[in-house]
Amino acid sequence: MGWPGIVFLGLVVGLAGWWRHPLRRVVSKPFGRIWAAGLVGILAAMLAKMLGNLTGAFHDGDSLEWLACALLALVAVTVTVGLAARRRPDGST
Template sequence: MGWPGIVFLGFVIGVAGWWLNPLRRSGAKRAARFWLAVAAAVLGAIIAKMLGNLAGAFHDGDSLEWLTCTLVALAAVTGAVCLTARR
């Protein structure tokens, strides 16, 4: 899985995280929250891939890479959405 795959994975996780968020239906900041969720997921997946490759934990295309990038992207979306919900 190369960089386009990581970006696509992050985009899909971000859209799913935004869609499953109960605050999705509220008010005027829907578009901002959507792009924040997508950006957080993509950034989380990219950081997980870079750190995993630097540490030698996995190589491109490993199952562990997919799992790690997915879990970090989910955590990033959760954190970003929780922080914006407090406002």
Template sequence: MGWFGIVFLGLVIGLAGWWLHPLRRSGAKRAGRFWLALAAAVLGAVVAKMLGNVTGAFHDGDSLEWLACALVALVAVSVAVGLAARR
């Protein structure tokens, strides 16, 4: 999939996760949470790819790589937006 695909996947997951998160509507600092969600998703996807490659759990382009990166990015967005909304 390559690094460009991972970054793109993280951006898409971050955008979708921010848009669908129920706590995004509360508060006035929504633009900051938007960028936080995108950064958290990209960081989560990159970390998942790196850990998978280091441990040998999957190789570049495997279906497991897509699934692991998407799930870790979604969890990262949920935690980041949820914590930011509580402030």
């Protein structure tokens, strides 16, 4: 799987993780943080691919690559949505 596949996987996992997160309803706007979830999913999937290739844990197209990229993207989106929900809607901390 090349870089376009990783970007697509990260985007899909990021958006799905945002949609299924129970705290997304706490955020003030209905679609206020969807762009952040998509971006974080993409960045986390890219990071997982780079780290896996650097360490030699997997090669391009391995099943472990798909799993590692999807799991890291899901964890990153979960943390991002959880932190966004902790912020007050009026912008104060």
